Amino acid sequence: xxxxxxxxxxxxxxxxxxxxxxxxxxxxxxxxxxxxxxxxxxxxxxxxxxxxxxxxxxxxxxxxxxxxxxxxxxxxxxxxxxxxxxxxxxxxxxxxxxxxxxxxxxxxxxxxxxxxxxxxxxxxxxxxxxxxxxxxxxxxxxxxxxxxxxx
Numbered sequence: 001x002x003x004x005x006x007x008x009x010x011x012x013x014x015x016x017x018x019x020x021x022x023x024x025x026x027x028x029x030x031x032x033x034x035x036x037x038x039x040x041x042x043x044x045x046x047x048x049x050x051x052x053x054x055x056x057x058x059x060x061x062x063x064x065x066x067x068x069x070x071x072x073x074x075x076x077x078x079x080x081x082x083x084x085x086x087x088x089x090x091x092x093x094x095x096x097x098x099x100x101x102x103x104x105x106x107x108x109x110x111x112x113x114x115x116x117x118x119x120x121x122x123x124x125x126x127x128x129x130x131x132x133x134x135x136x137x138x139x140x141x142x143x144x145x146x147x148x149x150x151x
Contacts, residue, residue, distance in 0.1 A: 022062035
């Protein structure tokens, strides 16, 4: 392994990958580290190693929880939402900072809905208005033909 990545990776590496994912890091960012395997190798492990696949799935669920914590922090942080207008000395909204915070929150919400869809995904219910419920009616028509009569 002179100057390159290790040829083999043990359980410690797999555990570190899962811990870092659970802490909000992307697999792409993790695999850029020199001591980590390439992303393709990790993806191979997901298909070839059921135990790692289960551990990875749990890490992704934990990542959704991490994103929830980040959403709360981003939403509560209003430090840069306003600025002083140098021309007037009045406080004004920094719309760029507010828009960026909204994008950060929306991106995490989207990721959460994909990582834990039962918990954070959109709820789709199929049903009618309680005052006018959907009624399904099925009708069956039976016609008997006399095989002795033509036409």
